[in-house]
Amino acid sequence: MSLSLTPRSTRSRQQVPALELHSAEPWPENAALYQQLKEDQILLSDNAASLAVQAFLQMCNLPVRVVCRANAEYMSPSGKVPFIHVGNQVVSELGPIVQFVKAKGHSLSDGLDEVQKAEMKAYMELVNNMLLTAELYLQWCDDVTVEEITHPRYGSPYPWPLNRILSYQKQWEIRRKMKAIGWAGKSLEQVLEDVDQCCQALSQRLGTQPYFFNKQPTELDALVFGHLFTILTTQLITDELSEKVKNYGNLTAFCRRIEQQYFEGHDKDGSAAASARSAKRSLLR
């Protein structure tokens, strides 16, 4: 199968990169974002990822409805949530979704120059490298959290013994990854130190600006919002993680600002504001 320059109609779907085939189609009204069940199943890191994508799409003014399915992780093409179903396309994770949306002609970072784009990408990697890894560590490597929160939630839609098998399988997978990148030897205090360092860097970069690149939000703002808002509004065993973020006033103000601008006043069931006020989560103070 080679990509030759034949007219679109004669090429089969497999031969054409998906982005090219559908870039001409406008964003449909029935676009859907899939994640795990909000109340009982979804974990901290997945909720952060899902919220980041929702924030990004809101910032681009692209309507999407949030659909909660217990098997969202398995439906996703990359095994990670969230994923969006737009027309005939299924795209998962923030990076590919940003590319997909860009191919449809919407972009938040077009106004940035090359150096700023490099900076934006670097900060997104910082969030993935430190915040996301710390969230995964807390969820899957801290024994108390694993026993009391993660295992019950992760397997909640399934009957015994499937719920335990799936949780242990996932835990083993994540712990292998932590070991490979050198995080398995870290203690919880060290991980919280890393979170603090990351928040400090984000706080210093944000400064007194409304968004990271001054007046307009970009995908970096969406990603940071997704993670920080989830950390601030999720009740864990202790409040240590959210305290680390609360130490930085401009970060909490940033989260509040984005929540007010992009999520309040939208009375959809799947809005972030609604999910933040669900029973298991404490309110953003």
Add this chain to the structure above:
Amino acid sequence: MAAPMELSCWGGDWGLPSLHPESLTVMAYAKFSGAPLTVNTINNSWSTPKADVPVLISEDTVISQPAKILNFLRKQRYNADYELSAKQGADTLAYIALLEEKLLPALLHTFWVEAENYCSVTKPWFASRIPFPLSLYLPGKMSREALNRILLTRGGPPLYSLTEVEAQIYRDAKECLNLLSKRLGTSQFFFGNTPTTLDAFVFGFLAPVYKVCFPRVQLQEHLKQLTNLCRFCDDILTCYFKLTITDG
């Protein structure tokens, strides 16, 4: 007076003080901050540590991992970031994360996974510096760990085969190099005229790719097109490592 500090790390070749990115990062930072380190390169004797290299030994303290070593040096008042603003300090962390996520997998692959490179260059070089019979086992272990790390961090669906993962990590690495080149622009160092932590990390990751002569060199070829990054590496080598170049 500060206690004498000794650094154990892998040695160098091809004009570099060390082939190992993390060792090179620490050595570069020590030069930039003026820290008086005695460098002990790992050799065939059994007394030098082999695991968790580079290792800094100062009196009773033993520290491994570059980030911790650099923190220790800063606490001892050897601080190369003294003049940076808060925002520049934050940028440093972000770019280091970018290097680790996007460039490191391809670097590990070039050194340890790419079969021709590993068999003809990496394995003989490291094995010659490790005492027998550890030399039969340790390079293989390092290679397996590198492959493991690449597959666990980058090798999930929709990439199902090693070739697809390889293609993706090299794409990411080339993009990372382009981003670094744009960020550096025409300046001598990343934050003006004096080198800082970020310069140490970038140098540590780029110099091995730039200088080591491998049979399979797609990353090196891409790097050589980014002349400002090559000039950056050469400048640091000539200004800060001139003694070790002549020792070679």
